[in-house]
Amino acid sequence: MSKIVKKATRESFGEALVEVAKLNNDVVVLDADLAAATKTQIFKNAFPDRFFDCGISECNMIGVGAGLSTMGKIPFVASFAMFSAGRGFEQIRNSIAYPNLNVKIAGSHAGISVGEDGATHQCCEDIALMRSIPNMSILNPCDHYEMQEAVKYASVHKGPMYIRLGRLAIESVNNNDDYKFEFGKGIQLKGGADITLIATGLPVRATLSAADLLKKDGIDARVINIHTIKPIDKDIILKAATETNQIFTIEEHNIIGGLGEAVCSVVCENHPIKVTRIGINDQFGQSGSANELLKYYKLDADGIYETIKNNL
Amino acid sequence: MDSKSIKNLCKLACKIRIGILESVFSAQSGHPGGSLSVADLLAYLYSKELKVNPKKPKDPNRDRLVLSKGHAAPALYSTLAHMGFFELSDLKTLRKLGSHLQGHPSMKSTPGVDMTTGSLGQGISAACGMALGAKLNNLNSRVYCILGDGEIEEGQVWEASMFASHYNLNNLCLFIDNNSLQIDGSIQEVAGLSNIPEKFSSFGFNVLEIDGHNFEQIDNAVNQAKNYKSKPSAIIMKTSKGKCVSYMENNVSWHGAAPNKEQFDIAKEELLNALSKLED
Numbered sequence A: 001m002s003k004i005v006k007k008a009t010r011e012s013f014g015e016a017l018v019e020v021a022k023l024n025n026d027v028v029v030l031d032a033d034l035a036a037a038t039k040t041q042i043f044k045n046a047f048p049d050r051f052f053d054c055g056i057s058e059c060n061m062i063g064v065g066a067g068l069s070t071m072g073k074i075p076f077v078a079s080f081a082m083f084s085a086g087r088g089f090e091q092i093r094n095s096i097a098y099p100n101l102n103v104k105i106a107g108s109h110a111g112i113s114v115g116e117d118g119a120t121h122q123c124c125e126d127i128a129l130m131r132s133i134p135n136m137s138i139l140n141p142c143d144h145y146e147m148q149e150a151v152k153y154a155s156v157h158k159g160p161m162y163i164r165l166g167r168l169a170i171e172s173v174n175n176n177d178d179y180k181f182e183f184g185k186g187i188q189l190k191g192g193a194d195i196t197l198i199a200t201g202l203p204v205r206a207t208l209s210a211a212d213l214l215k216k217d218g219i220d221a222r223v224i225n226i227h228t229i230k231p232i233d234k235d236i237i238l239k240a241a242t243e244t245n246q247i248f249t250i251e252e253h254n255i256i257g258g259l260g261e262a263v264c265s266v267v268c269e270n271h272p273i274k275v276t277r278i279g280i281n282d283q284f285g286q287s288g289s290a291n292e293l294l295k296y297y298k299l300d301a302d303g304i305y306e307t308i309k310n311n312l
Numbered sequence B: 001m002d003s004k005s006i007k008n009l010c011k012l013a014c015k016i017r018i019g020i021l022e023s024v025f026s027a028q029s030g031h032p033g034g035s036l037s038v039a040d041l042l043a044y045l046y047s048k049e050l051k052v053n054p055k056k057p058k059d060p061n062r063d064r065l066v067l068s069k070g071h072a073a074p075a076l077y078s079t080l081a082h083m084g085f086f087e088l089s090d091l092k093t094l095r096k097l098g099s100h101l102q103g104h105p106s107m108k109s110t111p112g113v114d115m116t117t118g119s120l121g122q123g124i125s126a127a128c129g130m131a132l133g134a135k136l137n138n139l140n141s142r143v144y145c146i147l148g149d150g151e152i153e154e155g156q157v158w159e160a161s162m163f164a165s166h167y168n169l170n171n172l173c174l175f176i177d178n179n180s181l182q183i184d185g186s187i188q189e190v191a192g193l194s195n196i197p198e199k200f201s202s203f204g205f206n207v208l209e210i211d212g213h214n215f216e217q218i219d220n221a222v223n224q225a226k227n228y229k230s231k232p233s234a235i236i237m238k239t240s241k242g243k244c245v246s247y248m249e250n251n252v253s254w255h256g257a258a259p260n261k262e263q264f265d266i267a268k269e270e271l272l273n274a275l276s277k278l279e280d
Helices: A009-023 A040-046 A058-070 A081-087 A089-097 A126-131 A144-156 A204-216 A234-243 A259-270 A290-296 A301-311 B003-027 B032-037 B039-049 B070-082 B088-093 B123-136 B155-166 B187-191 B196-202 B215-227 B261-279
Strands: A027-031 A051-053 A074-080 A104-108 A137-139 A161-164 A187-190 A195-199 A221-225 A228-230 A246-254 A274-280 B064-067 B143-148 B172-178 B206-211 B233-238
Touching: A009 A027, A009 A040, A009 A104, A009 A144, A027 A040, A027 A058, A040 A051, A058 A074, A058 A081, A058 A089, A058 B123, A058 B155, A074 A081, A081 A089, A081 A104, A081 A126, A089 B123, A126 A137, A126 A161, A126 A228, A126 A246, A126 A259, A137 A144, A144 A161, A187 A204, A195 A204, A195 A234, A195 A259, A195 A301, A204 A221, A204 A246, A204 A301, A221 A234, A228 A259, A234 A246, A234 A259, A246 A259, A246 A301, A259 A274, A274 A301, A290 A301, B003 B032, B003 B039, B003 B070, B003 B088, B003 B215, B003 B261, B032 B039, B032 B070, B039 B070, B039 B143, B039 B215, B064 B070, B064 B123, B070 B088, B070 B143, B123 B143, B123 B155, B123 B172, B172 B196, B172 B215, B196 B206, B196 B233, B206 B215, B215 B233
Parallel strands: A027 A051, A027 A074, A074 A104, A104 A161, A137 A161, A195 A221, A195 A246, A246 A274, B064 B143, B143 B172, B172 B233, B206 B233
Antiparallel strands: A137 A228, A187 A221
């Protein structure tokens, strides 16, 4: 077993960029004056000649990434999710996704766990925005180990890709030596026959804890980690829909347009059973510490457990 | 440039304009006004300046052209067809279902199109990325980017301009098609846009001002820009929207309207007359 690491996925991202850049000279990184926060600074320090600060100009940064990719470069462009996926949506759609260019877009400080900065910086809509764009793939790794593998994969994947990063340090869940990142494949973290909990990103850890609480009540919950939100793993979802009685989805994102709706689409079209979406209930966040906010919006283990119990 | 070269450029520009009219007439939609204003520039760039090969449109060592004012696609398509990137007969498929000639340039559809554009303000950023990429790859490729004057109302243009200057992208050359008209009226009326050379100058560009329908001036400016190594260049071209079609010239209503049969015949006759005079 690898050791349990408590680290923010943004930090794992910055470290992983250095590793992939050692293997591939075409990897370059762009940021929009947030290198210290998105952790692309780790890359900047290692490869200053391959790092380009674009200043506070996200739309231009995305277009520069598009242009670099036409020259054979593999650009990772990074900012807060609110400003890369949010502000840059149209540039991502028209300059990257429509021509199907090989640009990786990182959205850091995603979800409410940004904390004190409050609603203007707490992007809970990025997955919805990116899911709606043709040619786009979306990765939302849940811990240090998964982020390392996701970045490795992103550097060899051809085409537009969005990678979601978190600010808050979280304990790793993928410590097993046989952990394997497969693009488009969900990972069953725990078997279970009664219900299935499908989580993505930061709340995966809390979802596992919620499953432990459910066990005490005699409820045997399967737990699935979805790191690739698009394309979604239909097989693992349909297996859960046929083998268990109810599905809950858990994400640090608006319940509109995110993982929950991706799962609902697969279930509704193929094997309808009840799906309950747990996430941000179509509302804006607010200031507070990350852990206070996760508790307030019921995305900590107790909150997830409570919502599941109320909806069984 | 000698008089023979200029005459040949005039002929090519005339043929490009006929292609613009034919494609827009066939589509019964599209943007003739701003296409006609950049026809001379495109004739010059593709026949005299750009290192491009119609047989190897993806050659990594080529120069790049980004038509940031993507609605002038008919001008780019007509030029590419005349240069042999694809058949001239394709021009009549413009904007039709299944055609490789999309309403706005699509690099994945059309041979010779270097960047997908159409949403204003975005092409210049991609051009910056190409210019930076050329430097990183140690290529001598130059990157040319054509913007509309109305287009520079987009904030992204100034983000990109700051970037181009900050990273000294001296292999980047912008052309501003200053025909002074945009959809809702004159650039002055609509947005109070003025002092274009001063704006680019203050953003760190080597600025040149020319008549965009004068081949000698275009030639001089392009060569001056190429030899200027300490800054990126911006060539502000005074042009006429609808140039060379009498009833379209400087008339904003032809920004995005197609001629009917009668109007098309008049335009084509004017251009054919101009061409036959050049052939004499």
